[in-house]
Amino acid sequence: MPIQPTEKIWMNGEFVDWDQAQVHVLTHSLHYGTGVFEGIRAYETSDGPAIFRLTDHIRRLFDSAKIVGFEIPYTVDELIDATKQTVAASGLPSCYIRPLAYLGYGEMGLNTLPCSVDVAIACWPWGAYLGDDAVQQGVRMKISSWTRHDHNTMPPAAKTTGNYVNSSLAKVEALNAGYDEAIMLAPNGLIAECTGENIFVARQGTLLTPPISAGALEGITQNSVHVIAQDLGFEVKVDNIARSDLYIAEEAFVCGTAAEVSSINSVDDRSIPCPGPMTLAIAEVFHRAIRRQEDRYKDWCETL
Numbered sequence: 254m255p256i257q258p259t260e261k262i263w264m265n266g267e268f269v270d271w272d273q274a275q276v277h278v279l280t281h282s283l284h285y286g287t288g289v290f291e292g293i294r295a296y297e298t299s300d301g302p303a304i305f306r307l308t309d310h311i312r313r314l315f316d317s318a319k320i321v322g323f324e325i326p327y328t329v330d331e332l333i334d335a336t337k338q339t340v341a342a343s344g345l346p347s348c349y350i351r352p353l354a355y356l357g358y359g360e361m362g363l364n365t366l367p368c369s370v371d372v373a374i375a376c377w378p379w380g381a382y383l384g385d386d387a388v389q390q391g392v393r394m395k396i397s398s399w400t401r402h403d404h405n406t407m408p409p410a411a412k413t414t415g416n417y418v419n420s421s422l423a424k425v426e427a428l429n430a431g432y433d434e435a436i437m438l439a440p441n442g443l444i445a446e447c448t449g450e451n452i453f454v455a456r457q458g459t460l461l462t463p464p465i466s467a468g469a470l471e472g473i474t475q476n477s478v479h480v481i482a483q484d485l486g487f488e489v490k491v492d493n494i495a496r497s498d499l500y501i502a503e504e505a506f507v508c509g510t511a512a513e514v515s516s517i518n519s520v521d522d523r524s525i526p527c528p529g530p531m532t533l534a535i536a537e538v539f540h541r542a543i544r545r546q547e548d549r550y551k552d553w554c555e556t557l
C-alpha cells in the first residue's frame with residue numbers, strides 16, 4: 254500500500270514539509286544499513302490520539318543505537334516529545350509512526366565513529382498490515398529458507414535498517430510462493446520470530462513465545478500480549494519452540510505493532526485451528542487496550 258503523505262516530518266529538531274524531508278545520496282546509513290528505527294502506532298481515543306507504549310519504543314530506539322555503537326543527540330524525553338508533536342501536527346486521529354536515527358552525510362567508509370547522527374520522525378495513516386480480518390481468517394505462514402541473524406553476525410535485538418534485508422528476503426520469498434508471511438528459524442534451527450512480528454504457539458494448553466536468545470526482537474506487543482494473556486488466566490512461557498511444535502499447535506498467532514494480533518491458520522500447509530480461543534480472547538482485550546478502553550492498561554496509551 255503506497256504511503257499516504259501527511260504535511261510535516263520532524264527532522265533534527267524542526268518540522269519540514271513532507272516533500273522536503275530529503276537526504277543526500279551519500280548519506281552514510283543509506284550505504285551501510287546502519288540506521289536504527291521504530292514502528293509505533295497512535296490510536297484514536299476519547300482523549301484524542303494516544304501513542305501505544307511510546308516511551309518503551311523510544312527507549313528501544315536508544316538501545317538499538319547503543320548496540321550499533323552511536324549516540325542519538327537527543328534525550329529519550331526530547332524524542333518522546335518530538336513524536337507527540339509530529340502526531341499532533343498531522344492532525345490524524347490514528348496513525349503509524351516511524352522514528353529513524355541514521356548516520357548522515359559527510360563521512361564515508363566503515364568507520365562510523367566520525368559520522369554525524371540525524372533523526373527524523375514521520376507519521377501517516379496505515380491500516381492492518383496482514384489484512385483487516387487477520388484475527389478471524391488467519392494468515393498462511395511458511396518457514397523461510399532464510400535463517401535469522403546469529404547474535405554475532407547482526408544483533409537481532411537491535412532494530413537496525415540493515416537487519417531488515419534478511420526480513421525482506423524472507424517476506425518476498427513467502428509472498429512469491431503464495432503465503433502471507435514467513436517464520437524465521439535461528440541458526441540452531443529453533444523458531445526465532447517472523448519477518449516483522451513475534452510468534453506465540455499453544456501446546457498442551459500453554460502459550461509459548463521464543464526468547465531473545467533465539468534471535469527474536471524484544472517485541473513490545475509480545476510483552477503486552479504476555480501480560481494480557483496472563484491476566485486472562487492463561488499460562489504463558491518464554492521458551493524455545495521447535496518447527497514441529499508449530500505443525501501440531503493447538504493455536505498460534507503473530508503479534509507486532511504493524512500486524513497487531515493476527516491468527517495463524519497454517520504453517521507449511523499444515524492447518525492450525527483458527528481462530529483459537531486464546532487468540533480470540535487476547536486479540537479482543539488487546540484491541541480495547543490500545544484504544545484506552547481497558548482501565549488496567551491505560552498507562553500503555555500515552556496521550557499527546
Ligand SMILES: Cc1ncc(COP(=O)(O)O)c(C=O)c1O
Binds near residue numbers: 446475
Ligand atoms: C523483526 C521483528 N520482530 C518483532 C516485531 C514486533 O515488535 P513490536 O511489537 O515491538 O512492534 C517487529 C516489529 O517491530 C519486528 O520488526
